[in-house]
Amino acid sequence: MRKMIRTLIPTFIASATLFSAPLIAAEEEEKPVEMSSYLCKDVMRLSGSDRDIAMALMHGYILGKKGETTFVSTELNQQSNEFFEVCLDQPQANAMATFEEVTK
The missing domain is CATH 1.20.5 (Single alpha-helices involved in coiled-coils or other helix-helix interfaces)
Structure with missing residues (x-):
């Protein structure tokens, strides 16, 4: 037993x-995240892999919207840096709208 x-x-x-x-x-x-609800300050507050993922997602969204399947890493890095500069000056701006403007 x-x-x-x-x-x-x-x-x-x-x-x-x-x-x-x-x-x-x-x-x-x-819960699902609505990308268009993020402000610049929200993205700027992210760090490490969270920020990397957010930036990769935004780059992928823009590339897909343009119908592109190729990219140059240095150009994406430059666009990210420009995005951060604009966001530093305009933290209340919509992050996706700002990113779209920077990547035109």
């Missing part, structure tokens, strides 16, 4: 962990 209990307890714990993981993940789902 004790041997059976010793076997069942770890099995129960493992099962509880496996079956509760999807429930925990479901509770932590993020």
